[in-house]
Amino acid sequence: MVVKVYGPAYASPKRVLVCLIEKEVEFETVPVDLLKGEHKDPEYLKLQPFGTVPVTQDGDYTLYESRAIMRYYAEKYKSQGTDLLGKTVEERGLVENWLEVEAQSYNPPMFTLTVQIMLSSKLGLPRDENLIKESEEKLGKVLDIYEERLSKSKYLAGNFFSLADLSHLPFTQYLVDHMGKEYMIKSRKHVSAWWDDISSRPSWQKVLQLYAAPFKN
Amino acid sequence: MAIKVHGYAMSTCTARVLLCLSEKGLEYEVVPVDVANGAHKQQPYLSLNPFGQIPAFEDGDVKIFESRAISKYLARKYKDTGIDLLGSSSLTVSTIVDTWMEVESHQFNSPMQAIIRQMIVNPIFGIATDEKIIETELEKLGKVLDVYEERLSKCKYLGGDFYSLADLHHIPYLVYFMRTPKSSVITSRPHVSAWWNDISSRPATVKVAETMKV
Numbered sequence: 001m002v003v004k005v006y007g008p009a010y011a012s013p014k015r016v017l018v019c020l021i022e023k024e025v026e027f028e029t030v031p032v033d034l035l036k037g038e039h040k041d042p043e044y045l046k047l048q049p050f051g052t053v054p055v056t057q058d059g060d061y062t063l064y065e066s067r068a069i070m071r072y073y074a075e076k077y078k079s080q081g082t083d084l085l086g087k088t089v090e091e092r093g094l095v096e097n098w099l100e101v102e103a104q105s106y107n108p109p110m111f112t113l114t115v116q117i118m119l120s121s122k123l124g125l126p127r128d129e130n131l132i133k134e135s136e137e138k139l140g141k142v143l144d145i146y147e148e149r150l151s152k153s154k155y156l157a158g159n160f161f162s163l164a165d166l167s168h169l170p171f172t173q174y175l176v177d178h179m180g181k182e183y184m185i186k187s188r189k190h191v192s193a194w195w196d197d198i199s200s201r202p203s204w205q206k207v208l209q210l211y212a213a214p215f216k217n
Numbered sequence: 218m219a220i221k222v223h224g225y226a227m228s229t230c231t232a233r234v235l236l237c238l239s240e241k242g243l244e245y246e247v248v249p250v251d252v253a254n255g256a257h258k259q260q261p262y263l264s265l266n267p268f269g270q271i272p273a274f275e276d277g278d279v280k281i282f283e284s285r286a287i288s289k290y291l292a293r294k295y296k297d298t299g300i301d302l303l304g305s306s307s308l309t310v311s312t313i314v315d316t317w318m319e320v321e322s323h324q325f326n327s328p329m330q331a332i333i334r335q336m337i338v339n340p341i342f343g344i345a346t347d348e349k350i351i352e353t354e355l356e357k358l359g360k361v362l363d364v365y366e367e368r369l370s371k372c373k374y375l376g377g378d379f380y381s382l383a384d385l386h387h388i389p390y391l392v393y394f395m396r397t398p399k400s401s402v403i404t405s406r407p408h409v410s411a412w413w414n415d416i417s418s419r420p421a422t423v424k425v426a427e428t429m430k431v
Binding site: 049050061063064065067068071072075076089090092093094096097099100101103104105142145148149 | 267268279281282283285286287289290293294308309312315316318319320322323324361364367368
């Protein structure tokens with residue numbers, strides 16, 4: 001039985017897709033149209049009661065929350081594909097540290113920028129320029145800290161590529177491709193080198209080929 | 218002492234780590250950070266947490282920040298000390314714990330943080346409370362707690378039938394929230410209320426909550 005991943009067109013599910021490719025795990029995808037509100041359908045809510053994407057189904061085992069799903073597959077298939085969790089408890093601790101940074105500090109302003117710049121016109125809402133400016137400033141401060149970190153360490157958790165780096169791929173790709181804010185990455189030498197490295201991984205290139213961004217400007 | 222937590226008792230994120238340490242029965246030292254004088258935004262603190270946030274953590278040579286990463290590190294490294302807070306016996310079980318830790322992080326934390334800021338933090342700094350924000354965020358929180366009510370009607374704890382980090386991560390904000398006039402949001406939901414009564418009466422919770430004075 002092959003893993004099913006719901007909502008492949010969107011950013012959060014892409015964390016799961018790139019992780020599965022790195023771990024050499026086969027999968028199928030099931031489209032979910034957020035603009036049509038399919039994520040709030042009673043059938044979908046049975047799978048994911050909070051009404052967000054992604055969900056995965058692996059036979060009877062249903063999971064949601066992209067970072068929990070990534071950790072599960074990275075752990076389950078530890079012995080195949082790329083090691084994404086580190087080799088020791090201490091290395092794992094650093095992977096979790098930077099995955100939390102992504103979730104708590106990087107993702108919120110990034111998500112706001114995505115909604116404001118890429119989605120608001122689709123939702124018939126005006127762009128909030130103040131909020132965009134504020135979010136860009138917050139994100140800039142976070143990227144300054146990344147610049148310092150990545151001047152000492154090739155990847156976020158250490159000298160190995162991990163879930164902590166991978167988790168940044170989908171929304172950062174939106175930033176550079178669809179929001180006209182590539183300079184935020186390019187203007188920071190070590191962040192730029194890190195971005196070039198992780199975004200050119202064959203696994204990520206494959207995801208981009210298969211599943212285009214749903215909301216382009 | 219090998220385990221050091223840089224922070225202070227009132228801080229919810231510090232409490233998250235202290236709860237984990239207490240549940241595991243691990244020895245530790247709290248290194249106070251002079252937040253009032255901005256010590257957390259300067260060196261040497263920034264070399265422990267470059268975001269200038271509380272807490273930071275050391276275990277011998279290991280240095281980690283982000284309270285939820287610290288608690289997971291402790292639960293893994295000291296798996297065989299005290300209770301198992303991750304459901305480590307099986308990956309499918311520990312993943313359900315992980316899922317509800319993510320739910321706390323991405324669904325529960327944001328409205329709760331906004332409400333606590335308005336009701337408890339702002340008054341300390343003489344900033345006016347915005348009732349509209351409280352109302353909006355309480356509505357969001359209510360919808361999240363409806364899902365929790367359903368979940369807790371089927372199992373005793375969020376991660377399954379055992380207490381875990383999935384429950385523990387909620388405690389710091391709930392300690393403050395239950396002291397506000399809005400606590401009925403919890404008590405009006407029978408399964409959520411029973412769950413709170415259970416986890417708040419654990420000795421480790423009582424011990425840490427006592428130090429959380431505003």
